[in-house]
Amino acid sequence: MTSEASPTRTLTIATAGHVDHGKTALVRNLTGIDTDTLAEEKSRGLSINLGFAYKRYEADGRDCLLGFVDVPGHIDFIGNMLAGVGAVDAAVLVVAADDGVMPQTEEHAAILDLLDVRAGCVVLSKTDRASKTRRDKVKSQVRQLLAGGGLAEAPVFPVDNLSGAGVERLEGYLHRLLLGKHRRQADAGGGRFRFLIDRSFSVRGIGTVVTGSCRAGSVELGQSLLHSGGGGETRLRGIRVHQQDRKHLSAGERAALNITLDHSLASRGDWLLDGKLHHPVSRFDARLRLLPGVAEPRPNTRHHLHLGASHQLATLRRLGSDGKNGDFFQVKTRAPVHALHGDRFILRDPAASRTLGGGTVVDIFVPARGRETAQRLARLSAMEQPAEAACRALTELLPQGIDLDEFSLCRNLGAQTVEEIADKLRRAPANCVALRLDGAEHPRLLGAEPYQLQRDNLLAAVAEYHRANPQRPGVGASQLPAMTGAKASPALLKALIERLIEEGGLRRSGSLLRLPGHSTRLGGRVEQLLGKLRPILQAAGKIPPRTRELAEMTGVPLAELEQVLRQAEISKQLVRVAPNRHYLPETIDELAALVEEMADGGKRGFSVIEFRDASGIGRNLCIEILEYFDHTGLTRRDGNLRFLRPGRK
Ligand SMILES: Nc1nc2c(ncn2[C@@H]2O[C@H](COP(=O)(O)OP(=O)(O)OP(=O)(O)O)[C@@H](O)[C@H]2O)c(=O)[nH]1
Numbered sequence: 001m002t003s004e005a006s007p008t009r010t011l012t013i014a015t016a017g018h019v020d021h022g023k024t025a026l027v028r029n030l031t032g033i034d035t036d037t038l039a040e041e042k043s044r045g046l047s048i049n050l051g052f053a054y055k056r057y058e059a060d061g062r063d064c065l066l067g068f069v070d071v072p073g074h075i076d077f078i079g080n081m082l083a084g085v086g087a088v089d090a091a092v093l094v095v096a097a098d099d100g101v102m103p104q105t106e107e108h109a110a111i112l113d114l115l116d117v118r119a120g121c122v123v124l125s126k127t128d129r130a131s132k133t134r135r136d137k138v139k140s141q142v143r144q145l146l147a148g149g150g151l152a153e154a155p156v157f158p159v160d161n162l163s164g165a166g167v168e169r170l171e172g173y174l175h176r177l178l179l180g181k182h183r184r185q186a187d188a189g190g191g192r193f194r195f196l197i198d199r200s201f202s203v204r205g206i207g208t209v210v211t212g213s214c215r216a217g218s219v220e221l222g223q224s225l226l227h228s229g230g231g232g233e234t235r236l237r238g239i240r241v242h243q244q245d246r247k248h249l250s251a252g253e254r255a256a257l258n259i260t261l262d263h264s265l266a267s268r269g270d271w272l273l274d275g276k277l278h279h280p281v282s283r284f285d286a287r288l289r290l291l292p293g294v295a296e297p298r299p300n301t302r303h304h305l306h307l308g309a310s311h312q313l314a315t316l317r318r319l320g321s322d323g324k325n326g327d328f329f330q331v332k333t334r335a336p337v338h339a340l341h342g343d344r345f346i347l348r349d350p351a352a353s354r355t356l357g358g359g360t361v362v363d364i365f366v367p368a369r370g371r372e373t374a375q376r377l378a379r380l381s382a383m384e385q386p387a388e389a390a391c392r393a394l395t396e397l398l399p400q401g402i403d404l405d406e407f408s409l410c411r412n413l414g415a416q417t418v419e420e421i422a423d424k425l426r427r428a429p430a431n432c433v434a435l436r437l438d439g440a441e442h443p444r445l446l447g448a449e450p451y452q453l454q455r456d457n458l459l460a461a462v463a464e465y466h467r468a469n470p471q472r473p474g475v476g477a478s479q480l481p482a483m484t485g486a487k488a489s490p491a492l493l494k495a496l497i498e499r500l501i502e503e504g505g506l507r508r509s510g511s512l513l514r515l516p517g518h519s520t521r522l523g524g525r526v527e528q529l530l531g532k533l534r535p536i537l538q539a540a541g542k543i544p545p546r547t548r549e550l551a552e553m554t555g556v557p558l559a560e561l562e563q564v565l566r567q568a569e570i571s572k573q574l575v576r577v578a579p580n581r582h583y584l585p586e587t588i589d590e591l592a593a594l595v596e597e598m599a600d601g602g603k604r605g606f607s608v609i610e611f612r613d614a615s616g617i618g619r620n621l622c623i624e625i626l627e628y629f630d631h632t633g634l635t636r637r638d639g640n641l642r643f644l645r646p647g648r649k
């Protein structure tokens with residue numbers, strides 16, 4: 001049976017709370033499933049690993065699925081608890097009415113708050129073991145504990161797990177929660193597929209199966225994905241959502257996936273990703289909120305970092321504050337991780353005995369330098385806004401513009417969303433300028449002011465060049481990065497130049513750039529004389545007249561002609577093969593093609609005589625031409641033969 005026609009409504013709920021407070025018993029009451037499956041869990045009477053249980057039912061003619069992630073309450077297994085709550089929509093905090101609020105009640109509640117789990121309720125369990133007065137007391141303890149956090153308003157349901165009293169009311173609440181839009185969309189904006197793995201095992205006859213939750217995007221059966229652990233490619237052979245085979249999986253759903261990867265390679269905390277999202281990082285910048293009374297992490301101390309469902313050691317370095325709640329830190333992990341903007345993490349102390357705080361990933365593209373500067377902090381603040389506002393702010397803050405490829409990867413934005421944002425910002429009042437850089441999918445977006453600065457800077461560099469070299473027709477593009485003080489990267493400069501040529505702010509002749517108003521006295525004369533020389537050289541073909549002959553043919557004094565030829569050579573309008581012989585570039589290209597042909601693409605050598613016979617050019621000029629090719633790197637001479645140079649241009 002498949003349920004492709006009408007998509008299943010799903011809500012994934014984690015349990016939370018102190019050891020022995022009745023989480024597993026509650027899940028059993030709600031689903032009929034005992035999630036304590038390990039022999040050790042049964043013998044010790046407590047949960048160790050994560051447990052998964054489902055309840056399927058119909059409401060409003062729609063297929064509904066409540067998924068439960070039952071976490072262990074014992075402090076020794078808090079790592080498993082953290083892996084379980086990394087990707088849920090809601091939580092049920094279970095507090096036993098007899099015990100009341102205990103250390104892991106507090107720690108779990110703090111973790112839910114730091115992970116921004118805002119939907120859910122409190123279950124006051126073991127009501128059979130507490131008087132009304134006691135229950136009221138515990139209720140007020142709970143209210144105090146949750147005050148000011150995301151679950152401050154969470155309703156409290158008294159439940160007796162032994163008799164089942166109160167379970168039905170709770171169930172009704174969870175059904176309403178599912179129908180309401182409480183599903184947390186980890187990534188909005190039409191993002192690409194990412195799936196967080198919490199278990200991996202091998203099933204006889206099927207192969208590797210991983211279970212976990214789809215945090216963003218969607219996937220079809222048969223699609224290729226990348227495994228974040230090793231970056232290896234794997235194919236999706238099967239999708240099962242609570243005992244149903246599916247062809248399709250979308251954001252918010254939990255599933256078991258059959259993949260073509262050895263199961264020993266995949267483990268809890270790894271991701272299966274759309275290839276374009278695969279960008280492992282060892283550093284990211286984040287906003288960190290420390291719990292009250294916790295001292296700031298010291299830069300070289302290794303802390304326990306729980307990100308997604310993964311766990312590893314990391315060091316943190318404070319970057320600074322923008323006056324809001326929580327400071328900016330750079331997190332450096334031991335091994336590369338998959339993380340995106342908005343992902344939450346939990347920080348525990350070096351001894352792994354208590355939770356210190358939690359954070360939100362802000363940027364995964366951290367600068368190599370200047371990570372603590374005021375500019376960088378301003379950018380991090382700007383990045384915390386929703387995509388469009390962040391993009392708008394960054395276009396003004398980044399002198400080199402915003403790289404939309406990085407921006408969209410960092411936030412997992414679909415191509416269409418990015419283009420829409422870019423289009424909007426190009427219009428008034430933002431009036432951003434979009435530049436296409438080589439090799440980039442999306443444009444570089446510059447705010448009106450940064451663009452003006454870049455433009456003025458470039459034009460000033462060209463003007464300065466004209467001032468210093470009035471006799472030269474223009475400046476080579478390759479010289480500009482050094483002249484502009486490298487205020488723009490070479491790729492950005494190239495795109496700027498193209499844009500300025502389009503706008504008419506710059507002119508290009510040959511490989512030289514100049515301001516529209518610039519003309520050398522000589523420049524004008526060069527153009528004029530080239531007009532005369534070109535037809536002569538075209539007519540002469542492979543054997544152009546010598547300089548002296550050209551002077552006679554044109555009537556131009558030799559000294560002046562030589563000066564003009566030198567200028568034409570600088571601007572690459574003519575090629576000087578020998579001191580008294582100039583060619584049109586296209587004729588040189590033809591001769592180079594002949595040389596390539598004679599050398600049979602590099603397989604054989606040829607002599608001057610062979611070249612003379614093939615080209616019909618006199619022997620002495622042949623020698624000059626071949627020496628020119630030796631000089632420019634096309635050929636190499638070995639005795640009497642010429643060979644093509646490997647790696648020739
Ligand atoms: N009297 C009474 N006992 C309960 C109730 N709920 C759970 N228990 C008992 O308390 C013990 C612990 O229950 P569990 O559901 O395993 O507790 P837990 O919160 O899952 O414990 P961990 O997963 O180890 O953190 C079991 O012996 C349950 O039978 C209840 O409402 N009343």
Ligand SMILES: [Mg+2]
Binds near residue numbers: 023073
């Ligand atoms: Mg349990």
